[in-house]
Amino acid sequence: MRAHVGVIHGTLVFEPAPTLHGDRACTFDAEVAGAAGLHSKGFVQEFQTRVHRGEVRGLYLRTDGGDGKLVRCASGAVVDVAVDLRPSSPTYRLWMTVVLDDLEHRSVWLPAGLAHGYQALTETADVCCCVNRVHRPECETRIRYDDADLAIPWPLPVREPSEPGEGPLALAMVEPLLHEWFGVLA
Numbered sequence: 528m529r530a531h532v533g534v535i536h537g538t539l540v541f542e543p544a545p546t547l548h549g550d551r552a553c554t555f556d557a558e559v560a561g562a563a564g565l566h567s568k569g570f571v572q573e574f575q576t577r578v579h580r581g582e583v584r585g586l587y588l589r590t591d592g593g594d595g596k597l598v599r600c601a602s603g604a605v606v607d608v609a610v611d612l613r614p615s616s617p618t619y620r621l622w623m624t625v626v627l628d629d630l631e632h633r634s635v636w637l638p639a640g641l642a643h644g645y646q647a648l649t650e651t652a653d654v655c656c657c658v659n660r661v662h663r664p665e666c667e668t669r670i671r672y673d674d675a676d677l678a679i680p681w682p683l684p685v686r687e688p689s690e691p692g693e694g695p696l697a698l699a700m701v702e703p704l705l706h707e708w709f710g711v712l713a
Contacts, residue, residue: 536617591663
């Protein structure tokens with residue numbers, strides 16, 4: 528497995544090495560992650576979500592300082608999107624995409640302060656997220672996936688799921704709160 532730096536400050540993309548047997552892959556290696564600066568002992572929960580072709584989930588944003596997450600696709604394929612919303616970050620307001628699937632077994636580390644979402648590219652896809660803070664739904668909001676200020680080009684026509692809670696917000700509505708939520712970049 529190898530790790531390389533992502534487009535957004537603090538992100539890492541992990542790519543497993545091919546194995547002698549095509550029926551298995553190492554999807555996480557604590558030594559490789561640690562050498563790249565990710566300390567996995569802090570993971571406290573893992574979630575798995577099933578999405579259907581064209582469906583977009585997110586862009587989720589935690590409002591109490593954020594959480595870091597290691598994201599992979601266990602089955603199917605998704606385009607994973609992260610948006611840097613840390614005002615003190617050198618990549619503030621930039622977004623990046625990574626295709627995560629069950630063939631390459633790539634995963635991506637997203638530090639706290641990023642909005643996160645994904646779109647299913649296959650009929651169904653199972654997305655797994657290991658997080659470093661306990662999930663608190665009352666501290667979660669969503670940014671509109673089609674926000675004009677971000678102009679994210681989703682690869683497929685968007686199929687919106689019915690998600691619990693309030694509808695997504697425009698980036699302009701949450702931007703004045705970002706300093707309070709994320710403070711100074713660590």
